[in-house]
Amino acid sequence: xxxxxxxxxxxxxxxxxxxxxxxxxxxxxxxxxxxxxxxxxxxxxxxxxxxxxxxxxxxxxxxxxxxxxxxxxxxxxxxxxxxxxxxxxxxxxxxxxxxxxxxxxxxxxxxxxxxxxxxxxxxxxxxxxxxxxxxxxxxxxxxxxxxxxxxxxxxxxxxxxxxxxxxxxxxxxxxxxxxxxxxxxxxxxxxxxxxxxxxxxxxxxxxxxxxxxxxxxxxxxxxxxxxxxxxxxxxxxxxxxxxxxxxxxxxxxxxxxxxxxxxxxxxxxxxxxxxxxxxxxxxxxxxxxxxxxxxxxxxxxxxxxxxxxxxxxxxxxxxxxxxxxxxxxxxxxxxxxxxxxxxxxxxxxxxxxxxxxxxxxxxxxxxxxxxxxxxxxxxxxxxxxxxxxxxxxxxxxxxxxxxxxxxxxxxxxxxxxxxxxxxxxxxxxxxxxxxxxxxxxxxxxxxxxxxxxxxxxxxxxxxxxxxxxxxxxxxxxxxxxxxxxxxxxxxxxxxxxxxxxxxxxxxxxxxxxxxxxxxxxxxxxxxxxxxxxxxxxxxxxxxxxxxxxxxxxxxxxxxxxxxxxxxxxxxxxxxxxxxxxxxxxxxxxxxxxxxxxxxxxxxxxxxxxxxxxxxxxxxxxxxxxxxxxxxxxxxxxxxxxxxxxxxxxxxxxx
Amino acid sequence: xxxxxxxxxxxxxxxxxxxxxxxxxxxxxxxxxxxxxxxxxxxxxxxxxxxxxxxxxxxxxxxxxxxxxxxxxxxxxxxxxxxxxxxxxxxxxxxxxxxxxxxxxxxxxxxxxxxxxxxxxxxxxxxxxxxxxxxxxxxxxxxxxxxxxxxxxxxxxxxxxxxxxxxxxxxxxxxxxxxxxxxxxxxxxxxxxxxxxxxxxxxxxxxxxxxxxxxxxxxxxxxxxxxxxxxxxxxxxxxxxxxxxxxxxxxxxxxxxxxxxxxxxxxxxxxxxxxxxxxxxxxxxxxxxxxxxxxxxxxxxxxxxxxxxxxxxxxx
Numbered sequence: 001x002x003x004x005x006x007x008x009x010x011x012x013x014x015x016x017x018x019x020x021x022x023x024x025x026x027x028x029x030x031x032x033x034x035x036x037x038x039x040x041x042x043x044x045x046x047x048x049x050x051x052x053x054x055x056x057x058x059x060x061x062x063x064x065x066x067x068x069x070x071x072x073x074x075x076x077x078x079x080x081x082x083x084x085x086x087x088x089x090x091x092x093x094x095x096x097x098x099x100x101x102x103x104x105x106x107x108x109x110x111x112x113x114x115x116x117x118x119x120x121x122x123x124x125x126x127x128x129x130x131x132x133x134x135x136x137x138x139x140x141x142x143x144x145x146x147x148x149x150x151x152x153x154x155x156x157x158x159x160x161x162x163x164x165x166x167x168x169x170x171x172x173x174x175x176x177x178x179x180x181x182x183x184x185x186x187x188x189x190x191x192x193x194x195x196x197x198x199x200x201x202x203x204x205x206x207x208x209x210x211x212x213x214x215x216x217x218x219x220x221x222x223x224x225x226x227x228x229x230x231x232x233x234x235x236x237x238x239x240x241x242x243x244x245x246x247x248x249x250x251x252x253x254x255x256x257x258x259x260x261x262x263x264x265x266x267x268x269x270x271x272x273x274x275x276x277x278x279x280x281x282x283x284x285x286x287x288x289x290x291x292x293x294x295x296x297x298x299x300x301x302x303x304x305x306x307x308x309x310x311x312x313x314x315x316x317x318x319x320x321x322x323x324x325x326x327x328x329x330x331x332x333x334x335x336x337x338x339x340x341x342x343x344x345x346x347x348x349x350x351x352x353x354x355x356x357x358x359x360x361x362x363x364x365x366x367x368x369x370x371x372x373x374x375x376x377x378x379x380x381x382x383x384x385x386x387x388x389x390x391x392x393x394x395x396x397x398x399x400x401x402x403x404x405x406x407x408x409x410x411x412x413x414x415x416x417x418x419x420x421x422x423x424x425x426x427x428x429x430x431x432x433x434x435x436x437x438x439x440x441x442x443x444x445x446x447x448x449x450x451x452x453x454x455x456x457x458x459x460x461x462x463x464x465x466x467x468x469x470x471x472x473x474x475x476x477x478x479x480x481x482x483x484x485x486x487x488x489x490x491x492x493x494x495x496x497x498x499x500x501x502x503x504x505x506x507x508x509x510x511x512x513x514x515x516x517x518x519x520x521x522x523x524x525x526x527x528x529x530x531x532x533x534x535x536x537x538x539x540x541x542x543x544x545x546x547x548x549x550x551x552x553x554x555x556x557x558x559x560x561x562x563x564x565x566x567x568x569x570x571x572x573x574x575x576x577x578x579x580x581x582x583x584x585x586x587x588x589x590x591x592x593x594x595x596x597x598x599x600x601x602x603x604x605x606x607x608x609x610x611x612x613x614x615x616x617x618x619x620x621x622x623x624x625x626x627x628x629x630x631x632x633x634x635x636x637x638x639x640x641x642x643x644x645x646x647x648x649x650x651x652x653x654x
Numbered sequence: 655x656x657x658x659x660x661x662x663x664x665x666x667x668x669x670x671x672x673x674x675x676x677x678x679x680x681x682x683x684x685x686x687x688x689x690x691x692x693x694x695x696x697x698x699x700x701x702x703x704x705x706x707x708x709x710x711x712x713x714x715x716x717x718x719x720x721x722x723x724x725x726x727x728x729x730x731x732x733x734x735x736x737x738x739x740x741x742x743x744x745x746x747x748x749x750x751x752x753x754x755x756x757x758x759x760x761x762x763x764x765x766x767x768x769x770x771x772x773x774x775x776x777x778x779x780x781x782x783x784x785x786x787x788x789x790x791x792x793x794x795x796x797x798x799x800x801x802x803x804x805x806x807x808x809x810x811x812x813x814x815x816x817x818x819x820x821x822x823x824x825x826x827x828x829x830x831x832x833x834x835x836x837x838x839x840x841x842x843x844x845x846x847x848x849x850x851x852x853x854x855x856x857x858x859x860x861x862x863x864x865x866x867x868x869x870x871x872x873x874x875x876x877x878x879x880x881x882x883x884x885x886x887x888x889x890x891x892x893x894x895x896x897x898x899x900x901x902x903x904x905x906x907x908x909x910x911x912x913x914x915x916x917x918x919x920x921x922x923x924x925x926x927x928x929x930x931x932x933x934x935x936x937x938x939x940x941x942x943x944x945x946x947x948x949x950x951x952x953x954x955x956x957x958x959x960x961x962x963x964x965x966x967x968x969x970x
Contacts (some may be wrong), residue, residue: 577882580970599968602930633927635878 012052014150017159018109018116019045021146022096024139025116028123028132033090034078040071041097048100059101068098089122109150116143130519141166175559183552185545186528203282204242204432204453206255210393210401213432214409217388217484218493219450222280223434224288225517227445229274235436236480237327239291239456239468240448242433244306246342248422250350251397253415253430256342261305264333264465268294268326278320278520285311288433288448290325291468297321305339306429307466318520331465335427343427343460351398351419358423368426368461375420376474379413382406386413386476388484388492410472410479414455417471427460431468436483443514451484451494579631579642586624586649593654603628617652624648666870667924670696673721673861680717680854681710683841687832690939691718691806693918696870699829699911700785700805702770702943709834711808713851715766718806722867723860724763725800729781731773737780741790755792760784763800763864767807771817781805782824802867822946829911830936831943833957870921877917878927885970886930887913890937893967894945901946912940930969937964 008016023045030038051058059067071094072082079087096115103112120139123132145166149159203223205212224240232238245253273290287301287309300321301309311319346355361378365371385407393412394400398419401412408416414430421428435454437446456470473480479487485494522530535543543551587597590610597606607625611618627645631637670692677688691714694701701718703711712728719726729740742758759765760781767781784790785805789798807828810817825831837845862870887909895903904912913928915936920928938960945959 580882600965602934602969604929604931605934629929630926632882633878633880633925633929635927 008053014106014109015052015103016049017146017149018103018112019049019100021113021139021143022100022116022119024142025120025123026093026096028126028135029089029093029119032086032126033093037090037093037097041093044097044100048103058104064098064101067101068095071095071098085122085125089119092119092122106150110147113143113147113150128524130516133519141170144170172563176556179552179555179559181526182531182534183548183555185548186526186531203284203450204286204434206243206245206284206286207252208245208411208415208430208432208455209252210397210408210412210415211390213411213453213455214388214390216453217409217451221450222513223282223448223450223452224277224279225445225447225513226290226437227276227278227443227521229276232275232439232446233271233273233290233327235482237290238436238446239327239431239454239470240288240434240437240452241291241293241307241309241431242288243286243431244304244308244458245430245432246306248346248415248419250347251393251395253418261336261339262333263303263305263307264331264335266292266294266307266329266331266465268292268329270326270328273325273327274322275325276320276322278318278517278525279315280318281316283314283316285314287311287315287321287323289323291327291431291433292329293323293325294329295324297323318524320521320525329465333465335460340427340460343429344422344425346419346422351396351423353396353399353403354416354419355423357402358420361420362424368459371424371426372421372459372461372469375417375424376469376471379417379471379474384408384413384475386410386472386479386487388488388494411455413471413475414457417469418457421457421459429458431456431458435470435480438483438510440510440514440517442511443517445514445517447510447513577632579628579637579645582642582646582649583628583632586652589649589652589654603632614654617654620648620652624652666873666921669862669866669870670922676858676861677714677717677721680851680858681714681834682845682848683837684710684714684834686935687714687834688718689919689922690830690832690936693915693922693936694830694939695722695804696867696921697829697874697911697914697918698802698871699915700807700827702825702828702831703806703808703834704811704831705808705834706811709836710851711834712766712768713855714834715768715806715808716855717858719764719766719804720855720858721861722764723863724802724804724867726764726766727759727762728766728768729759730768731770731777733772733774735773735777737777740777740780741784741792744793753793755795755797757797760790761797761800763802764804764806767805769810770807771809771819773818775818775821778818778820778824781807782820782827785827802864802871822944825943826905826907828943829915830939832939874914874918874921877920877925879913879917880927882970883916883928883930883933886933886967887916889967889970890933890963894941894963897963897966899947899962901948904941904944908941908944912937915940934964 022041026038026041050056072091075087075091075094076082079090081087082091092115096112096119099108099112099115103109117140120136120143124136141163145159145162148166149162152162202221204216226232243255245255247254247256272294275290277288279287287296289296289309292307293303293309296303296309300313301311303309309323361374362371365374383406386409387407388409390408390412391405393405398416401408402416411430411432418428418430432453432455434448434452435456436452437448439445440447454472456468456472458466458468461467470480476487488494531548532543535541535548540547540551583603587606591597593614595610595613601609604625607621607628611621611625614621624645627641627648631641631645670689673692674685674688678685681688691701691703695718701715703714705711716726716728729735738758740758740760742756742761744753744755746752747754765781770778770781784799788801788803789796791797809820836842891904891909891912893903894900897903912933916928916933919932919936923932925932938957940960941963942957942959945963947959
């Protein structure tokens with residue numbers, strides 16, 4: 001490879017390096033732009049290199065203009081705009097590729113490199129995870145080294161040399177970067193935030209059909225992380241409330257649109273949990289919180305009548321928020337009529353056997369609580385199975401599940417239970433969210449994954465309000481106590497099960513997750529609040545942008561003073577020789593008398609020259625010269641000579 | 655001077671001064687070059703004299719050999735010169751029925767290789783190998799060369815017609831490279847009036863005996879070198895390595911050569927230790943043929959390189 005590179009001439013080498021740099025900055029965007037743009041860039045790069053090697057002519061100006069116009073038009077056609085992150089990225093990639101067609105001299109290469117830098121930083125607008133950090137660092141390193149390599153004019157600079165020097169430069173600039181990061185005044189609010197991007201939604205949906213949650217549970221992707229101020233609640237109480245579903249069509253549960261009702265009055269009791277949730281982007285606008293949230297950030301979220309927390313904006317980037325919850329609560333108010341009607345509605349003729357069963361049971365148990373217990377008893381005592389791989393259900397899904405298949409995941413049980421409650425005249429609804437979470441001792445927080453996705457029911461009991469009933473707990477209590485892995489049969493594909501036995505892999509996973517979470521919380525999310533709290537721990541209370549600016553200036557000044565001092569020390573001429581010091585003093589003296597020593601002038605030549613210019617000093621100068629030569633260069637310098645030399649230097653009058 | 659007596663530097667200086675005086679009568683106005691040549695030989699280095707024809711290169715070389723009283727052979731390098739013409743040949747001896755090696759002109763103490771760049775690289779390398787190894791090998795037999803052994807080579811500037819320029823690796827074997835240049839008008843007039851140089855050379859007596867020369871050569875590495883001077887040497891060498899104008903800097907071998915030459919210069923000039931001026935005096939001759947400019951057009955004047963290096967590096 002090296003030998004091959006060396007035989008190429010310098011412009012070709014430079015071009016190859018610049019194309020490499022461009023490719024490196026394009027790589028993170030491959031998934032963000034349409035495939036034809038990637039192909040266009042690859043073809044242009046290959047063609048440009050071939051043209052360089054074969055000596056082909058570059059395309060004429062009109063052709064290049066046509067290419068650029070076509071590129072702009074196709075981006076416009078594809079995105080309907082040239083504005084915004086995706087369209088902007090696509091345009092930038094196209095322009096960089098087109099620029100290759102007219103890359104002739106050093107200036108063009110420089111422009112290409114700057115475009116590469118912009119492209120690389122644009123990748124940060126998409127994703128700022130820890131995973132990318134090494135790649136970004138290496139890419140910046142290589143880009144800067146290429147910039148240096150391209151601008152090396154006097155001789156060929158080996159790339160290794162350029163990389164070495166760039167590494168040194170980047171390391172030296174690190175303190176400045178850290179100072180800017182920590183001290184640059186941050187504006188509160190969403191000033192820096194990017195407009196929300198249309199991305200794929202993920203996680204819990206606002207409609208659930210049988211099989212949806214079990215499918216979601218196959219993913220080990222992270223839904224959110226929770227850091228508790230105190231101790232977390234016991235596993236059985238870790239119900240993460242997400243979406244509340246009311247409308248049932250016999251198969252699918254949906255969230256009704258545009259229906260509002262009054263919120264029941266909640267009387268919390270028992271312990272209050274104070275925690276911070278960091279939500280992974282899901283491109284939806286609901287927030288998850290421990291059932292039941294009692295305090296939340298009112299500027300960014302509101303609570304609906306059914307206790308669902310909704311964000312004002314779509315969650316398109318990792319978002320964290322602080323919530324307080326009580327797991328024990330009662331409701332004192334009455335259920336409004338409209339809501340009662342909504343939550344007892346069942347579709348006309350669907351699921352007749354379920355209705356029949358509900359009627360029978362309700363007749364036996366007129367009390368609502370007893371009715372609930374009777375249904376749970378049925379799940380518990382009869383042959384029902386909890387499984388990740390439930391069989392497909394007929395159109396009357398509840399009938400099919402209750403009487404035929406009897407095998408289901410949480411949504412099957414929740415759906416059947418809720419339908420039975422409604423058929424029995426008890427207001428009931430489905431809550432979808434997560435249950436459980438893995439405690440990470442390395443970062444002291446809970447990881448809640450998609451595999452913790454769960455659905456349960458809430459029923460309205462007069463005098464107590466909405467009461468959470470989890471029919472899954474009746475069938476598979478292990479699911480609630482120990483998680484999915486413990487609850488489903490051993491041959492089912494629970495995510496992470498294949499590593500299940502390996503303690504080390506698990507610990508590695510947890511460590512990596514803790515690292516990621518720390519990166520996310522302390523670096524990516526570093527905002528004005530974090531900045532202020534950081535400085536208050538350092539003893540600066542309530543810093544404003546003025547004092548931050550001052551601090552920044554001061555620390556930069558300190559850095560440069562330290563750097564200059566170090567450089568001065570590093571390149572200080574060695575002056576420990578007292579004879580050299582005395583000679584320097586002599587030179588200063590003579591220099592102020594308009595006979596300065598030229599730097600490259602030796603002492604014999606210099607003092608002889610001065611002696612010629614100032615004959616009246618000649619005798620002294622001759623002696624000084626002899627003494628200095630003996631002191632500095634002679635085999636036997638004597639201290640008596642040094643004191644004589646100093647004496648003569650002091651005596652010298654110009 | 656039957657028994658070699660240790661000489662102190664003052665003796666070395668007076669010997670050298672006498673020699674310079676004698677030589678200056680033949681080579682007019684080239685005292686500095688004569689001193690450099692002497693310093694080079696005292697430092698056991700080979701000398702390369704480069705200039706256009708007719709400025710006295712051969713005369714200087716011849717005069718130096720006369721002054722040092724060494725056995726002397728001259729090889730005129732031509733394009734048809736063969737290695738055997740330098741080293742010698744094995745000839746069949748009828749009486750002993752065996753081959754006998756007839757030593758070539760290289761087996762003398764001072765070899766003048768005249769117009770060395772007129773010969774083919776093959777002949778050049780035969781000479782240069784002998785210079786490096788101080789011995790020659792012919793027919794599997796190794797023959798040591800005379801001691802002391804010097805080569806004074808003269809060469810025409812490389813841009814003259816019919817020359818094979820010495821490659822850099824071989825140039826490196828010459829401790830110094832000096833130029834003579836035209837004499838100034840007054841001296842040239844004296845030259846025109848004076849007697850034939852060849853006759854003068856014939857009557858020229860050695861000013862230094864071989865024993866004295868040996869003692870002088872041994873005295874050179876013992877001339878005191880202070881830390882301060884080593885700093886200066888290293889600063890100069892570092893500059894040649896780091897300066898962007900040069901293709902490659904001085905090698906460690908060149909640095910040692912520079913120091914030895916400066917020591918010899920200090921010995922000639924009666925300095926107890928080497929002073930920066932000694933170094934400055936020899937540096938252009940030592941580095942001129944070892945450093946190449948990146949920009950080829952500026953490489954014509956090697957003396958200029960020395961001046962550039964000296965002016966760029968402050969004396970510590």
